Structures are given as structure tokens and as C-alpha cells.
Amino acid sequence: MKLLLPIALSALCFAASTHNAAAQDDLDTSSTVLHAAHLLDVAAGKILSPGEVLISGDRIREAGTQVQHPDGAIVIDLGDATLMPGLIDAHVHLFLHPGDETLQTVQESIPERVLSAAAAAKADIFAGFTAERDMGTEGAGCADIPGPHLRVSCNAIDILGGHEDAIGFNPAQHVLSNADIANNTGQLLETMRAQHKGGADFTKIYETGPDSLIGNTFTTPYQYTEAELAAAVAEAHRTGSRVAVHCTGEPGASFAAHAGVASIDHAYNLSPETMKLMRDKQIYAVPTFTIMEYFAKHPDHIGDGAKYQAQLDYHAAEFKKQIAAGVPFAVGSDVGPFPHGTQAREFELMVQYGMTPIEVLRADLLNGAKLLDWADSIGQLKPGYLADVIAVPGNPLTDISTLKHPIFVMKDGEIIRRKPVAPPPQH
Numbered sequence: 001m002k003l004l005l006p007i008a009l010s011a012l013c014f015a016a017s018t019h020n021a022a023a024q025d026d027l028d029t030s031s032t033v034l035h036a037a038h039l040l041d042v043a044a045g046k047i048l049s050p051g052e053v054l055i056s057g058d059r060i061r062e063a064g065t066q067v068q069h070p071d072g073a074i075v076i077d078l079g080d081a082t083l084m085p086g087l088i089d090a091h092v093h094l095f096l097h098p099g100d101e102t103l104q105t106v107q108e109s110i111p112e113r114v115l116s117a118a119a120a121a122k123a124d125i126f127a128g129f130t131a132e133r134d135m136g137t138e139g140a141g142c143a144d145i146p147g148p149h150l151r152v153s154c155n156a157i158d159i160l161g162g163h164e165d166a167i168g169f170n171p172a173q174h175v176l177s178n179a180d181i182a183n184n185t186g187q188l189l190e191t192m193r194a195q196h197k198g199g200a201d202f203t204k205i206y207e208t209g210p211d212s213l214i215g216n217t218f219t220t221p222y223q224y225t226e227a228e229l230a231a232a233v234a235e236a237h238r239t240g241s242r243v244a245v246h247c248t249g250e251p252g253a254s255f256a257a258h259a260g261v262a263s264i265d266h267a268y269n270l271s272p273e274t275m276k277l278m279r280d281k282q283i284y285a286v287p288t289f290t291i292m293e294y295f296a297k298h299p300d301h302i303g304d305g306a307k308y309q310a311q312l313d314y315h316a317a318e319f320k321k322q323i324a325a326g327v328p329f330a331v332g333s334d335v336g337p338f339p340h341g342t343q344a345r346e347f348e349l350m351v352q353y354g355m356t357p358i359e360v361l362r363a364d365l366l367n368g369a370k371l372l373d374w375a376d377s378i379g380q381l382k383p384g385y386l387a388d389v390i391a392v393p394g395n396p397l398t399d400i401s402t403l404k405h406p407i408f409v410m411k412d413g414e415i416i417r418r419k420p421v422a423p424p425p426q427h
Helices: 003-023 103-106 110-126 185-198 226-238 252-259 272-281 288-299 304-324 345-351 358-371 401-405
Strands: 031-036 038-041 046-048 049-055 061-062 074-077 081-085 086-090 131-135 150-153 203-206 213-214 218-221 243-247 265-268 284-286 389-393 408-411 414-418
Touching: 031 081, 031 389, 038 049, 038 389, 046 226, 049 081, 086 284, 086 358, 110 131, 110 408, 110 414, 131 358, 185 203, 185 226, 203 226, 203 401, 213 304, 226 243, 226 252, 252 272, 288 304, 288 345, 345 358, 345 401, 358 401
Parallel strands: 031 074, 038 081, 086 131, 131 150, 203 243, 243 265, 265 284
Antiparallel strands: 031 049, 038 046, 049 061, 081 389, 213 218, 389 408, 408 414
């Protein structure tokens, strides 16, 4: 979005300035050294002890077991904690909150929803999420807000009568969809161009829905053909952008994979052919387990809890097949319909359903950075990367739940949150 332009420009300029930025004589008086008992090297998959990060301005200059301590540097000792990159949520809805989604878009004005979204962004960054991909503003157009680094899609794109087209209202009232409607290739491209003009970073398309699970048979109708999706992907690539799809099953997932989308979000059911395509093309699956767990525990109607739990169980079983097939994953929670700031639960569920902690951390930090097109700026504690750093108690490689309890959050070199560190016991 336009508010992110300075960040994008600084990332592009990094390659030309790395050597000078890392030199001692370029370290300014605003340098900060973060010290903790441990540091996560996510690429190597190991914990370094102790851990230190040297920061100057908004950039990391050094990271490892010991870094320079320039004269005048501020040293922050975070005690028995693990320093690691800021978390990434690749599927959020900042403009949604718990409650009826369809009524929110009808009853709440866009200014009201933007204020609510600002509070949601604050909750997310306080929870350690320093970068997010907003998967549809649900009728708020191309609104953008401060908070985590954001990739924003504007409204999702849908067909008439599709997944989010104000289904269930009196048609005579002409209740507006919270998506932008496009019924053919021409309308799809026209809508994408209008959204790009409005500041969209990428395009979100609803490809399937509604879903049905009867016994162990999962079905969901597709919304756009493979040719239509391929045209959308080509249009996105023309402007250096990408397409992500809401897609729970076949044949829509196959259409999306053949078309070359960047991610298939939800991905309850994928055929062997689709899984192979996703592996070969490095198309990310974004499981979003937490939203279904929340719906199962907080159903709107009697009987819905069991329905959602059955879908969650089905998805968990299919997830194991996807892991075995080599499907690449990113981490996204679908937060919004459940409370913002609580989405680190997604890490626990991905471990519970079959991934190791380091696999989930790599899916989040390495794959998430690639999916957001910031692979050279976020996701690792490396010289030249943005100073997005969090500290968590304990070791996330042995206890992934520690990600739910950050004690320190920094974004762009600015401290967002810091809990007091208890002094060592006196003997």
C-alpha cells in the first residue's frame, strides 16, 4: 500500500548499501544492542546461546552470540529469553471482529470499521506479529492502517451469488456484498485494475464455497475456471503482484494450482495431482486451523459446533497427507472472526497436527516472508534486515506455545512492547 512505500524503497536500496551500513564507522549514536540467553537461527534450525542483536536505526547490523557494543549504544538485557524474528500472519482480517460477519459490513460504517481495524492491528503487533497479509477488507475497500508491515488486498473478488455475496438477505433490499463482484474474465481484470489503482498489494479471489462434508466426502463448488484464474494471475504478474485464493477443495484447488496462484488458503482437501503441482511450483498452502477451532467452540447455532469440529478433524487428517507430499506451507490464522492478538494458537495446532516446531517456524518466517515478497527484509535476524525482533520465554524449538507469550516486541528498530524482566534471585 502507499503507506508502505518508504519500507519498500529501503528494502530495494539495501543491496547497494549493505557493506557501508555494516561498517563500524557508520554506526550512529542511536545503536541498540539486544541481549538474551538465546537467539533463534531459523534457517539453521538451532538455538544460539547467548544471543545478541545490534541495531542501528531500523536495520539489523549484526546478530549472533556476540556483537559489537558501540560507544553510546543502548544495551537491553532481556534475561532468560530467546530472541527471534517478528512473527508473520499470512491470513488476517483486520476489519473483522467476533460476531456475525455479514452484519458487520451492513451495520458498521467504513470509518467505524477502520477505527476497529486500528485496534486489531495494535493487538496483533503487541502479540509479536510484525508483518501480516490482510486477506480482504470486507467492504472497506483499499483502507490501510498503521501497525504491522502490511500486504493488503482491498476487497476480495467474488462471483454473483458466490461465497460472500450477502447470501441470506432479502433480495429486494439489495444488500451489498462485502466483496467486489466479477462474473467473467473481462470483469475480473477490470476489477483487479481498479483495486491496483486504489493501492492493492495483491489480489484475493474467492474460488470455492459453500463447503459440504458428509461422512468423509468433502465437496465445494468452484467459482472461477482455470482459464479465468490464469488470466488473473497474468494480470497480477503484469504489475509485479500476485493472486491468493480462498480455496478449500477440488476442483477449484487444481484450477488454482495450474493457474499459478501464490497461495491456496484453507486447503482442506487437495488431490495428489494438486499437491504435486504445489510442491513443484512452490505454491503455499495456508491451513488456517485456528478459525475452525474457534467456530467449533463458539458456534452461532445449535449443532454447528459438531459440524465445524468434523471439518477441523477432516482437515487435520488431510494436512498430514499434504506434509507427506511435500506441499510448502505458510502460517495464517484467519484472525478477525476470533479475537485479534490470540492467533499464535495456529502454531500450536500445526505442531499438534503433524509438523515439528522448526518446520512451523520456517513455514512462518521463511516462507511467510517469501509469500509477502519481503524475503530480503523480514523473517530472519540477519545484517541488513529490518529490525523486527521479538523475545519469548523459553525455547520455541521444544515448546512452540512460548510464541503466545512475547515479552518484547520491536518493529523497525522501535520498541513496541517490553515486559519488565525479573532480576536474578539473591543468594
